[in-house]
Amino acid sequence: MPSQLAWRRACLSLALAAAALQSYAAPSPLLDASHPVNWWFAFKFNAASFPGCGNSAQVNSCQFGGSPQSYASGKSFSQQYVYASSSQPSLSQGGGCVGDTPTDPVGATFSQIYNGALNYVVWNDQFYDDPAIPSCSGNACNAPWGHSKGVLAWDDQGNGVVMQVSTPSWPASGNAHYPRTSDGNTLGCVADNDVEVSQHFFSLKLSHADVLALLQGLANASAVTDPGNPQIVRNGGPSDIQAAVGQLGQQSASAMPQVSKLSSGVTLISKPSALQVPPWQLVSAELGGIPLRAATWWEASKSYAIPSTTQSGAPACWDSSLPAPGPVAIATSGSWAGQTFSLKGGLGKSFNHAKIGVSTGGGIPYAIFGDMNQEGALSGNCASAQNGRGGLFFALPNAALAQSIAKLIGGSTAASAR
Template identity: 60%
Template sequence: MPVLLSLVVCMPGATRAQDNTPPPPSPPPSPPASDALPPAPAPLLAADRPVPWWVAFKFNAASFPHCAGAAQRRCPFGGTVQDYRLFSQQYLFTAAGGPPLGMGADCLGDDTADPLGATFGQVYDGGGAYYVIWNDQFYDAPAIRGCDGSCGAPWGHAKGMLAWNDQGQGVVLQVSTPSWPAAGSSATPRQGDGNSLGCIKDDDVEVSQHFFALALGPGDVAVVLKALANASVVTDPGNPQIVRNGGPADIQALVQSLGRTVAGTAVTDDRLSGGVRLISKPSALHVPPWQLVSATLGGVPLRVASWWAEPEIPSAPAGAPACWADGLGTPGAVEIATTGTWGQTVLGLKGGEGADFNHAKIGVSTDPARPVTVFGDMNQQGALSGNCGSSQNGRGGLFFVLEDTALHAGFSALLQGAGAPGGP
């Protein structure tokens, strides 16, 4: 028998008297596709070129002055080009997976074609990211309660920016430059000074500096915020120029805990999702900073370049100094690099007044079996014995530790040169 099909055509405006079944409920809205979400802030080698991490070393004015080639200074994030007596924005850089450590072709921090300008610019001009900026040397732009221009102990000696999205993913940018950055968005520009590298009143581009950017996955932003709090970094959650809070509730609560000094002495030591290790020294733990790093890494011997100036901590053999604390382990030898080398040029790596000095804070393992490179906040200034709270011993800061053979080879070669003599 043939099957008879009944076809009902519902014209617009027609009733459904013959069907008393209620219409099915509307399905819940689908979550947005992942590619429809705003991208998380990331380390960028240039605009739209994200990488897991990158690092840049800016030369001092005595070794490689001005900018590379015909590049001219600009101020894309606020300020005017300063008439510094001496400056350098020439730089070396490398990133995860290559290229090898090599020269940049422009002016560091001046546009979206260089790693620093691209990474900072996505936050400053993008308008969608949340951020925290910290710096113990804002020089009253903005003013920090309890500080006169700059903030000393027990505030942390640390500088940088953390930025994230609604999903809690983002980037941390460690810098060693006084007075930069000091505003996180073009919607809240810096008042009283510039906000572009080389365009602020303080000539922070006369001496060497380092910059390190790292991608942060889910959970990492909270870990970094806890490390920042432990280090007593200088910021102000109530000032939208340097803090824009938002995103997951746990992150918002951690941001609100910043902007104060802490009295604890516990070192934090975490491995972030990308494999990078993060160590945080609290201000109240009165020990020499780079001995602490070595001990935390199991006694790895280090050669360290930092702002090495009075009160200098001399090169020291392996073993715990008098200024030490129970439970920290035993540090390996810590050698102070006083010169480095790039090509045929000798680089000054001491601290002090002049164009041949270094304000980057970099350590490399001298054990070939441990290809460790460390980017830190802290100078090797203070004491091995005597006044254990002296200088950087009595301050906090962060140290990012990478175990990468190519990175270690590049920075070991850069730090090759003379060293400071040992001392008590």
């Protein structure tokens, strides 16, 4: 009977639609190709403390383009790492070469973007002319451009995943159809030896509203990208997201921080370049004036190295519209598995370029992942160094992770100013 046939066809259509929904997977942070999580964090060691790769692995696949570099054969690199995730929030050591395999968090998550069909934005103030950014002078983009690096990808419904990185010159292409023309696009396979010093990576699952908030934060921070270059931007999906992407690649005139509570409970803080205050004091202030401990590229010999502070209260370089910050301690060494490593900044295989921190009081245990070094000034030249640049911070409330990172960076501390 026609009515029965129509009923069967309707049932079949519903079954196919249900199957399609079940098979659809929104982009997510991945621990490996088949293990999505809500977030993960990875800390890559420096070459002096943990040289080479875990499990005696070699850097040779260069899965996102490039070729093994001479610094790798000379062992002046490290792709050993520790990581944690929403499924296991305490740090544990990973195997192989981080970023160079489909079975490590960085490699698996980036592969989902680079070898997929997602929309994306890649930003980095140190692309080194591949791609060239017309609005920047030289092969890197200095102040007042944001000191910020990462990749955001989203599907046609607006669901997304972000990976914040601290690595210059990586990533610098968002899709295999638009490879870099003069360099590689894989950790350990890039001309700049950004696997010699310590680095960090943080990935977070995002809702449509989260993607929009992040794009607005990137614009506020003057993040370096180019919406007209398909190597680093593929714009699509919901119209509000497309409009926000179109606002990127410009220097923001904003002098106000943007603070957003994401669906995951993570607090996103965007510092604009024109807000000329110490970066990690700003984070403390926006999290309720809590005390922090931070490990960044911090060179004691430089006049713009901001010392530790032991007292709450606004420094001279501050904006009266902001709440007062708490103390900020500068970590200068850490340890893992009995091995001590430096957390100071500088050139050479024993230094740190990650920008991570933890709360050390205030009730809520935060793990914090940032773009910015604690360089600038508490008083005097308030536009100095990173005071005069923009960047993002992700503050994740998680006691186990915060405790684990606190132990990782819990060595010596820079002398205090007050």
